[in-house]
Amino acid sequence: MMRFLARHRRIINVIVIIAFIAGFVYFTIKTRDIKIGTYDSKTYSGIAFNTAIKKTIFMNDVDRRDQIDAEIDKTLREIDEKLSYRNEDSEVAFFNRNYATGGIYNFDPEIISYLKKEMEICKETDGAFCPCILPLTRLWGIEDGNNKVPSDKDIKDRLARIDYKEMEVTDEGLTLNAGNMAIDFGASGKGIAADKVYKVLSDNDVPGAIISIGGTILTYGSKGADDIWRVGIQDPRGATGDAIGAIEVGGGTFISTSGDYEKFFEVDGKRYHHILDPKTGYPADNGLISVTIATDNGLTSDAMSTACFVMGLEDGMRYAESKGADAVFVTSDKKIHLSKGLKKRFIIKAKDYEIAK
Numbered sequence: 082m083m084r085f086l087a088r089h090r091r092i093i094n095v096i097v098i099i100a101f102i103a104g105f106v107y108f109t110i111k112t113r114d115i116k117i118g119t120y121d122s123k124t125y126s127g128i129a130f131n132t133a134i135k136k137t138i139f140m141n142d143v144d145r146r147d148q149i150d151a152e153i154d155k156t157l158r159e160i161d162e163k164l165s166y167r168n169e170d171s172e173v174a175f176f177n178r179n180y181a182t183g184g185i186y187n188f189d190p191e192i193i194s195y196l197k198k199e200m201e202i203c204k205e206t207d208g209a210f211c212p213c214i215l216p217l218t219r220l221w222g223i224e225d226g227n228n229k230v231p232s233d234k235d236i237k238d239r240l241a242r243i244d245y246k247e248m249e250v251t252d253e254g255l256t257l258n259a260g261n262m263a264i265d266f267g268a269s270g271k272g273i274a275a276d277k278v279y280k281v282l283s284d285n286d287v288p289g290a291i292i293s294i295g296g297t298i299l300t301y302g303s304k305g306a307d308d309i310w311r312v313g314i315q316d317p318r319g320a321t322g323d324a325i326g327a328i329e330v331g332g333g334t335f336i337s338t339s340g341d342y343e344k345f346f347e348v349d350g351k352r353y354h355h356i357l358d359p360k361t362g363y364p365a366d367n368g369l370i371s372v373t374i375a376t377d378n379g380l381t382s383d384a385m386s387t388a389c390f391v392m393g394l395e396d397g398m399r400y401a402e403s404k405g406a407d408a409v410f411v412t413s414d415k416k417i418h419l420s421k422g423l424k425k426r427f428i429i430k431a432k433d434y435e436i437a438k
């Protein structure tokens with residue numbers, strides 16, 4: 082045996098060195114996320130914001146990956162509790178209880194920063210995105226499932242209470258001036274949550290992830306060798322998960338879709354859905370059935386998709402393009418309208434839709 086070892090010492094040395102190097106490389110790739118092919122990935126599912134959450138995290142270190150998933154869940158829970166007007170302990174609920182008819186309330190600076198951004202989008206869209214629409218959505222019973230078509234008189238009464246010009250946001254706080262007003266984050270909360278998740282991913286040096294929070298999707302980093310993310314767009318008249326096509330975007334993109342198919346009821350063959358036109362008080366009825374906006378901020382993409390759905394194809398597309406956002410507008414005649422920059426990055430899948438000229 083000793084003689085065998087002595088005679089083959091060089092070969093044995095080489096084998097030991099090779100094994101050592103292989104072990105080192107394997108360990109490094111596994112724990113340091115070196116870009117070779119695609120990172121190992123895992124998909125986690127859950128519920129927050131009253132909606133389905135799906136997280137696919139690309140990361141070779143499986144233990145850290147599970148920890149990051151848990152941290153994202155915690156972040157989502159916290160921001161949901163903070164922004165929900167239904168959570169009696171939230172500042173938003175406190176504000177709606179005590180400041181509905183006037184007085185300035187000094188919100189937490191984080192909420193003030195969201196409100197400021199919302200007011201900006203609200204003004205730019207001439208109120209199509211309306212942060213104080215809650216009295217009207219309550220009348221329609223859209224949030225509690227108590228659906229009914231309200232009377233014209235009731236709608237008129239509510240219109241006076243959802244006038245954004247009566248809403249004032251400064252560093253000192255928020256004031257509502259028209260009496261019996263209220264705020265909520267229904268059309269922007271999931272986008273804000275996506276912004277928060279972005280921060281968790283970057284603070285933890287996660288290589289890549291795709292996270293969907295209801296109608297808002299965040300792409301982050303890369304899957305490995307491939308830096309492009311192909312994000313499917315829901316077929317507004319198909320089953321959940323059916324896509325009309327996909328857009329190609331880079332990491333760090335927030336993609337939000339607003340459609341007439343998410344929450345709706347029908348009376349006499351007419352569809353009444355959850356995106357309301359603050360000018361008429363009725364569900365937006367302009368031929369659009371879905372709007373997708375892709376941009377570099379979650380609050381913006383979420384609020385913009387709602388605003389553009391209300392504004393209609395022409396004004397909405399003009400607004401999206403002026404903001405440098407990618408946009409996909411789908412009309413009831415099953416035509417897909419793309420913003421200028423997106424034409425080369427859209428892949429159509431559904432046979433019954435066509436891309437508008």
Ligand code: ADP
Pocket residue numbers: 209210211212214218223224267268269271295296297338339340343344355356357358359383386387391
């Ligand atoms: P989803 O919640 O299905 O992702 P949106 O982001 O478009 O869709 O938000 C729709 C929600 O926003 C509605 O359920 C309602 O609470 C609220 N909302 C409806 N119309 C408007 C509007 N014009 N401006 C702001 N919020 C609105």
Ligand code: MG
Pocket residue numbers: 267268269337339382383384385386387
């Ligand atoms: Mg929205």
